[in-house]
Amino acid sequence: MSLQSIRKALTQRFARAVREHIRSRTWLQAEAGGNAGLPPLWIHPTRPLLPPLPSVAQLLQTPDEEQSRSGALDLSPYFEETAQGEVLRKLSQDEIEQFVKADHYPLPAPEDREGYYGDQHVQYWISGLGDYVLLRALLWEQHVKLSAPFSLLDLGCASGRVLRHFATHESGLQVYGADINRTNVMWMNAHLPRVIQCFQNTILPSLPFGDNTLNFVYGCSVFTHIDDYESAWLLEIRRVLKPGGFAFLTIHSERTWKDMQEDHFLYKYFLNTPHVIEDLGITQMTPELFARDMPADRVVLTHTGYAINNTNVFHTVAYIRENWGRFFKICKIIPKAHGGHQDGVLLLKE
Numbered sequence: 001m002s003l004q005s006i007r008k009a010l011t012q013r014f015a016r017a018v019r020e021h022i023r024s025r026t027w028l029q030a031e032a033g034g035n036a037g038l039p040p041l042w043i044h045p046t047r048p049l050l051p052p053l054p055s056v057a058q059l060l061q062t063p064d065e066e067q068s069r070s071g072a073l074d075l076s077p078y079f080e081e082t083a084q085g086e087v088l089r090k091l092s093q094d095e096i097e098q099f100v101k102a103d104h105y106p107l108p109a110p111e112d113r114e115g116y117y118g119d120q121h122v123q124y125w126i127s128g129l130g131d132y133v134l135l136r137a138l139l140w141e142q143h144v145k146l147s148a149p150f151s152l153l154d155l156g157c158a159s160g161r162v163l164r165h166f167a168t169h170e171s172g173l174q175v176y177g178a179d180i181n182r183t184n185v186m187w188m189n190a191h192l193p194r195v196i197q198c199f200q201n202t203i204l205p206s207l208p209f210g211d212n213t214l215n216f217v218y219g220c221s222v223f224t225h226i227d228d229y230e231s232a233w234l235l236e237i238r239r240v241l242k243p244g245g246f247a248f249l250t251i252h253s254e255r256t257w258k259d260m261q262e263d264h265f266l267y268k269y270f271l272n273t274p275h276v277i278e279d280l281g282i283t284q285m286t287p288e289l290f291a292r293d294m295p296a297d298r299v300v301l302t303h304t305g306y307a308i309n310n311t312n313v314f315h316t317v318a319y320i321r322e323n324w325g326r327f328f329k330i331c332k333i334i335p336k337a338h339g340g341h342q343d344g345v346l347l348l349k350e
């Protein structure tokens with residue numbers, strides 16, 4: 001039996017055990033006449049993968065792409081007004097061309113990439129490149145070299161928007177990806193370089209690494225959706241990081257809350273879909289709510305139309321400093337570090 005088939009068998013067995021557990025919990029809840037007050041435990045339903053899209057280099061050669069019509073590879077129109085845009089602007093034309101050439105792997109269809117950037121496939125690729133270049137710059141700033149032995153984990157990697165760049169533009173790194181959604185893990189294993197070791201984790205904070213093993217853990221737009229077990233996740237990340245290791249996690253902050261005015265996509269989303277803020281007893285999203293300051297230091301908006309994967313979490317920077325600061329040294333808060341709407345927190349395990 002190969003290592004791969006043993007791993008597959010173990011993953012399947014674990015998934016079966018979790019499914020069993022969920023079934024028994026549902027029964028428990030029914031017994032108790034509804035929500036038994038237990039913390040939620042769920043796994044993501046799996047579905048078949050869609051056919052992948054061509055690589056970014058191939059996309060840029062197609063006749064309907066602006067790039068090829070002009071004859072030059074100018075990706076600057078894709079740079080956004082974000083922390084990523086800032087670092088991308090500093091790259092030379094040569095560097096950008098090298099990045100495009102090196103990544104000859106297919107891109108996921110929008111449905112297989114958490115909907116990121118709709119049909120703007122080049123924009124999707126550039127956004128991941130921007131995150132990679134930004135994270136690399138943040139590590140360099142801290143005098144961290146991205147060379148062997150160096151191990152990193154993309155927690156909530158989806159189908160590798162960011163991780164594909166670490167895997168194709170760096171060598172000698174140990175590159176891990178984890179996601180609660182098995183479809184994402186399937187996509188990674190089917191289409192991205194084998195250097196990426198990807199696995200499905202559960203919403204319960206547990207990572208299959210020993211203590212003090214990783215140099216870097218990052219989660220882009222993941223703690224913005226973790227309602228339960230936030231502190232336990234932070235402690236789990238701290239456990240697996242080496243002393244002196246860094247974590248980078250993005251948040252919706254009070255800046256995001258303030259920016260959420262009429263034409264903001266999140267404002268439209270919250271006002272046009274059924275949401276509640278359970279902790280504060282708020283059952284309706286209104287313009288007045290978003291016209292005021294954040295109503296608490298940590299606010300969880302829950303979409304009542306979905307049973308799982310249904311929360312958006314907002315944190316004030318004061319909350320991060322007070323609560324996350326118990327587990328890590330807060331090195332830096334970076335505005336607009338995930339699109340324009342999330343900020344990044346760079347954390348150090350001392």
Ligand SMILES: C[S@@+](CC[C@H](N)C(=O)[O-])C[C@H]1O[C@@H](n2cnc3c(N)ncnc32)[C@H](O)[C@@H]1O
Binds near residue numbers: 158159180202226
């Ligand atoms: C908004 S998407 C961001 C995807 C990716 N990080 C990116 O920046 O393109 C959130 C991802 O986090 C995953 N996720 C949510 N909670 C998680 C958890 N506790 N552990 C691992 N993955 C999680 C979701 O399945 C989803 O793929």
